[in-house]
Amino acid sequence: MINSIQSRLVLSASVVLFCFLGLAGFVLNSAYQKGAQSAQNDRLQIHLYSLLGKAELSKNKRLVIPSSLSDPRFMQVDTGLYAYIFNMEGNVVWRSASSTGEKVDVVDSLQPGQKTYIHGVDESRPNVELHYKAILENSVGGLNTFEFVIVDATDAVNNQNAAFRSVLWQWLGGISFLLIIMQFFIIRLSLEPLRGIVKDLEKIQQGAAKHLSNDYSSELTDIANTLNRLIDNERTHLDRYRNTLADLAHSLKTPLSVLTGLYEQQSLTPADIETLQVQTLQMRQLVDYQLQKAAAKGHLTLVASLKIQPIIQQIITSLDKVYFDKKITPIKNIDYDILFNAEKGDMFELFGNLLDNAYKWANATVRITLQKIDNKEGVKGIQIIIEDDGPGIPADKLDEVLRRGIRADETTQGHGIGLAVVSELVSLYEGQLESDVSPLGGQQWRISLPDRSIT
Amino acid sequence: MRVLVVEDDDVLQKQLLETLTKKGYAVDVASNGQDALYFGTEYPIDVAIIDLGLPDISGMDVIRQLRSKDITFPILILTARTRWEEKVEGLEAGADDYLVKPFHTEELLARMNALIRRSVGLASPQLICGPITLDTNAQQVKVADSAVELTAYEYKMLEYMMLHSGRVISKTELTEHIYDQDFDRDSNVIEVFVGRLRKKLDPNDEYKPIETLRGRGYRFSIPLKG
Secondary structure (H helix, E strand, O other): OOOOHHHHHHHHHHHHHHHHHHHHHHHHHHHHHHHHHHHHHHHHHHHHHHHHHHOEEOOOOOEEOOOOOOOHHHOOOOOOEEEEEEOOOOOEEEEOHHHOOOOOOOOOOOOOOOEEEEEEEEOOEEEEEEEEEEEEEOOOOOEEEEEEEEEEEOHHHHHHHHHHHHHHHHHHHHHHHHHHHHHHHHHHHHOHHHHHHHHHHHHHHHOOOOOOOOOOOHHHHHHHHHHHHHHHHHHHHHHHHHHHHHHHHHHHHHHHHHHHHHHHOOOOOHHHHHHHHHHHHHHHHHHHHHHHHHHOOOOOOOOOOEEOHHHHHHHHHHHHHHOHHHOOEEEEEEOOOOEEOOOHHHHHHHHHHHHHHHHHHOOOEEEEEEEEEEOOOOOEEEEEEEEEOOOOOOHHHHHHHHOOOOOOOOOOOOOOOHHHHHHHHHHHOOOEEEEEEOOOOOEEEEEEEEOOOOO | OEEEEEOOOHHHHHHHHHHHHHOOOEEEEEOOHHHHHHHHHHOOOOEEEEEOOOOOOOHHHHHHHHHHOOOOOOEEEEEOOOOHHHHHHHHHHOOOEEEEOOOOHHHHHHHHHHHHHHHOOOOOOEEEEOOEEEEOOOOEEEEOOEEEOOOHHHHHHHHHHHHOOOOEEOHHHHHHHHOOOOOOOOOOHHHHHHHHHHHHHOOOOOOOOEEEEOOOEEEEOOOOOO
16 A cells, blocks of 8 residues: 555655644644733733722821722622732732632732732632732822732633634644545546556556557656657567577578488488588578577667777777787777667677678778768768778678678688678668778778667 | 697587597696686696686686786687677687687687797798798698608697797606696607607708707707798
8 A cells, every 4th residue: 555656645745734734733722822811911910000000008008999990890709800909918908809718829029010920720710810019109108018919710711712722623624634635636636647557558468559658648758658669679579589589490490401311321421521511500600690680689778878989999909819810900980979879789799790800801901980970861870881901792792691691602711690690780770781892992881870769 | 739628518528638639739628617727827738728608617707817817828718609799708808719619620720729829929820940831720841842741749749849949948848738648757758759850850961950958958949930
């Protein structure tokens, strides 16, 4: 379940959503609570000021509250709003009518002019007390200090807070539920093209389709194209293997039947031995050729382009070693930066066979040219020219040389299957192979290979 | 000429051993990489034929290890694989030539001879010392344009001496490069062969190609052309 993209997306989106909404709820709730609390504190302060305004000090420094308080809640028992006035000794000198049966303590540490809020619970009713120490002055300049206390029950505020919290969480919950549902559908909709690809791949697997259609979504076009190429490549490879196997089996039948014919001989004549040699040689070449043909890979779709120059250099170094005695001078006319979309082994075969032949037939000089093709018609690719100063291949032998597994000259060291393999590779890469007389005097092979990389 | 054959296939190994012995080579055979390294480092090998598909160490690694020990005798790779990438890899590892299986014996011999010549810096398949001409491809010896019939051992001995003409060659060195088995150092076989060679090459005692240096060995006194 966790492996599906959809469930991953839904899960992670939900986690983010819950974190975000939870945090938002927490912030909103605490802001609201703070607001409610400061509103209540303001109310207490107003009560305090109105009480302070009414309090007077008589000539003998006694406290006098001449009229009743403005808020009727001070007159009724159990309203939750009480007022007390304590003298310096901590004894109650005045209390509101509502405070009957209630009790409050003084705050000793309080300095005159200072106020403090105390939150507490009194008889299971949560409340907040405002303590204020004030110095009162009478008409003749006598002073006395009193502690004013206003108590207000906070249950109303708490209830209000709780109501807000519950509404807040309900809304947030509802919103997140809605968002998750929407998210689920959005993700499902977004992933629809992927599901389409999977469905089409299944069809291909079952043989009901040959390719992926290309109408999934613009982001998936490249993937679909690459997959299609991969499918094509695999199919071509399979076909090639199948053909190679069939070709090999068929082509081996002729020499085998010739050899079978030799069974009946009591003893082998020199002519028979020659037949034996020719037939086994032919079988060997057939096997070699088909093996190389099967190993060719062609354009690769999913790999980075290959640098060609090092391959040529490696082959030339090797051939200089093998044909040490011939003291061949290789002339290299190579564009060092050329990259080409090909399989490394194929390029080794292509250049190996061509250069080997050139070295084999050259008198003293072999020339290799590698250049980019980028012409006006928009054809891109590479051109390879390999030439030698040897005898060259006569035009009437050319066909034979390029045909599978047949030597241009059976008896001497010949061109072998190498050029047949080259020809096969060139057609695999959809390129062109041309033969000509080189300005050096010998054979010239011109090969152009188109670029098939995805850009 | 002492040849090291490294081949794990019994049939091919035996075939090579027989062919090469018949052609007058001293042959050491190894069936795996370990033995090949031992022979290659401990024996005075002139040329090695190494199959790339060995059971323990790959032929490629055997070549690399030999070359890393500054062993310079030419190496011919035998391989069943025809891919260029592998050929190039083998040559880069330090081999000097390659031969793809299946191969003709003549081709193997020609390649081996070319490698041996090349190892002493000769390009031509013909070794020429004054009137004496030795064709390594045809395995024929001519003195002043008339052919001389030599046995395989005599031929190999002459070839070795001509390739190292002007240098003193001890009897031990000759023995090591001509014979594969340990053989009685005190026997006079080498003297007998040298005597026969002198008689066949120079019946009238006019060129005196082989000098005897008492207690030190022999020297082919006519310089090699080329």
